Amino acid sequence: MATIRTRPPGSSRGGRPHAPRSAGSWIATTLSGVALLLLLTIHMVANHFVVASVGGLRSYHQVLEYIANPAIFTIEAIFLLFVTVHAMLGLRGVALDLDPSPRAQRWIDVGLITLGLTTIGYGAFLIGTLASRA
Amino acid sequence: MSDTVPGADRRAERGPVLRKGVGIPASGWFDPRGRALGGFAFSANRVTGLGLVFYLYLHLGVLSLLLRGERSWDDFIRLATSWAFLSLDVVLILGILYHGLNGIRVALVGSGLVADRQRALWWSLGVFGTIALVAAALHIYGSR
Amino acid sequence: MTAVGGATGMRTFRVYRYKRGEPGWRFDLFDVPVTSRTTLLEALRWIQLHLDRTLAIRHSCLHASCGTCGVQVNGREALACVTGVDDLGGTITVEPLANIPVLTDLVVDMREFVERFPEEIPSIRAVASSPETDTPDGIDGYERFEDCIECGLCLSACPVSATSDGYVGPAALAAAQRLLEEPRGTDPDRILDWADDPLGAWRCHAAFECTAACPSNVAPAERIMALRGALAGRRGGA
Numbered sequence: 001m002a003t004i005r006t007r008p009p010g011s012s013r014g015g016r017p018h019a020p021r022s023a024g025s026w027i028a029t030t031l032s033g034v035a036l037l038l039l040l041t042i043h044m045v046a047n048h049f050v051v052a053s054v055g056g057l058r059s060y061h062q063v064l065e066y067i068a069n070p071a072i073f074t075i076e077a078i079f080l081l082f083v084t085v086h087a088m089l090g091l092r093g094v095a096l097d098l099d100p101s102p103r104a105q106r107w108i109d110v111g112l113i114t115l116g117l118t119t120i121g122y123g124a125f126l127i128g129t130l131a132s133r134a
Numbered sequence: 135m136s137d138t139v140p141g142a143d144r145r146a147e148r149g150p151v152l153r154k155g156v157g158i159p160a161s162g163w164f165d166p167r168g169r170a171l172g173g174f175a176f177s178a179n180r181v182t183g184l185g186l187v188f189y190l191y192l193h194l195g196v197l198s199l200l201l202r203g204e205r206s207w208d209d210f211i212r213l214a215t216s217w218a219f220l221s222l223d224v225v226l227i228l229g230i231l232y233h234g235l236n237g238i239r240v241a242l243v244g245s246g247l248v249a250d251r252q253r254a255l256w257w258s259l260g261v262f263g264t265i266a267l268v269a270a271a272l273h274i275y276g277s278r
Numbered sequence: 279m280t281a282v283g284g285a286t287g288m289r290t291f292r293v294y295r296y297k298r299g300e301p302g303w304r305f306d307l308f309d310v311p312v313t314s315r316t317t318l319l320e321a322l323r324w325i326q327l328h329l330d331r332t333l334a335i336r337h338s339c340l341h342a343s344c345g346t347c348g349v350q351v352n353g354r355e356a357l358a359c360v361t362g363v364d365d366l367g368g369t370i371t372v373e374p375l376a377n378i379p380v381l382t383d384l385v386v387d388m389r390e391f392v393e394r395f396p397e398e399i400p401s402i403r404a405v406a407s408s409p410e411t412d413t414p415d416g417i418d419g420y421e422r423f424e425d426c427i428e429c430g431l432c433l434s435a436c437p438v439s440a441t442s443d444g445y446v447g448p449a450a451l452a453a454a455q456r457l458l459e460e461p462r463g464t465d466p467d468r469i470l471d472w473a474d475d476p477l478g479a480w481r482c483h484a485a486f487e488c489t490a491a492c493p494s495n496v497a498p499a500e501r502i503m504a505l506r507g508a509l510a511g512r513r514g515g516a
Binding site for chain 2: 036087090097
């Protein structure tokens with residue numbers, strides 16, 4: 001049975017200030033994960049189970065033809081966005097378990113945002129260039 | 135008579151803290167000793183997640199070969215259709231299936247839904263995932 | 279030497295030892311005669327009485343209702359008073375609880391466990407309600423009866439607590455959710471505000487190790503998930 005504490009007040013959680021809420025991270029990770037269930041399934045099926053070749057892999061011209069389709073281009077672009085967001089949020093969760101200081105946490109956040117934007121930027125450049133070659 | 139109890143000066147010291155793992159705090163996640171199903175499930179989720187992040191950048195790197203033209207891509211395809219590479223594809227699908235299906239479990243349980251059924255959820259999604267993996271592996275190996 | 283309950287075999291106990299003032303910690307080996315009904319606490323008491331009177335252990339009720347005899351045995355959390363040694367193997371490793379500083383030998387400093395509870399919400403641990411609590415007509419006050427015996431096994435088993443001493447831990451979060459279910463005069467928003475923190479409910483990774491370790495049917499992980507559901511719902515409705 002619980003007992004009444006006799007510790008003097010004013011020293012909760014080692015004096016840490018109340019940190020900003022992170023419900024948003026959880027919700028964003030969950031929603032991006034749900035979106036990926038559909039987007040990744042489409043991506044994997046289209047790239048491994050449609051073309052009649054070894055492993056379902058597409059040749060060079062088949063890739064260009066595939067990505068030039070406006071619907072496919074849109075789906076793959078959205079997929080790139082969601083997978084990058086989910087990946088960066090996941091890496092952030094792993095980094096949090098290293099118990100960084102608040103200052104280190106800010107650098108981690110900046111680093112992951114930078115990495116995420118770079119990934120999305122390069123991926124968009126890649127599919128845009130390939131689509132233009134078809 | 136001394137008014138100081140022997141050793142009293144050491145009482146304020148914080149004693150050692152046992153942690154699971156191999157000395158690095160984060161390694162406690164991956165220490166299998168004393169873990170129940172939920173702990174294993176999360177460790178595997180972490181491992182597959184990190185593996186998939188690695189694969190994301192590997193994949194972007196491989197796709198960059200397309201920018202070099204048809205010959206570069208075709209050279210890669212020759213490599214990618216080998217038994218070893220196809221096996222890596224099967225491992226990739228294993229990772230995706232585990233992370234995705236366990237992710238469904240984490241999303242449901244972590245939102246307060248069916249938290250008391252988390253073990254049953256893991257096993258039932260595991261059965262589904264195993265069937266899907268076998269089907270995918272048969273298709274991939276059968277295509278060679 | 280008299281064995282515990284009539285000897286049927288010997289077991290080797292590998293026990294964690296730490297004394298302030300001595301350099302570091304070590305494991306001591308003790309051979310103890312046991313029977314099929316010997317509990318871990320009985321074996322440790324036998325070691326104290328017959329082999330090493332300096333071994334420090336904590337216990338009280340002898341029937342899993344006080345929560346003071348929590349230890350790790352072979353890497354898993356358990357209450358020593360109700361853990362039989364018969365199926366623990368030939369060599370049994372006994373260590374203090376993890377993630378809480380050791381005072382000496384198998385005794386940990388439970389102040390650091392208690393300090394994770396929100397002091398700004400006294401009703402979360404109080405046995406009885408304060409005189410100022412608003413109660414319905416005909417009710418003089420409330421007394422708290424619940425399953426949690428504050429043994430600390432959940433905190434020891436929690437993999438997140440292994441990585442961060444700032445995380446409030448399963449016991450405190452489960453207590454918050456229980457108070458949310460039956461506020462009894464406490465403002466629910468205060469409870470949710472306390473739990474809505476990166477080191478609160480959102481730090482839990484749903485490993486369910488706390489529920490697996492709990493000897494008292496508290497199901498802390500399920501309660502933390504319910505708390506997160508309440509927080510997500512509050513955010514969605516805001």
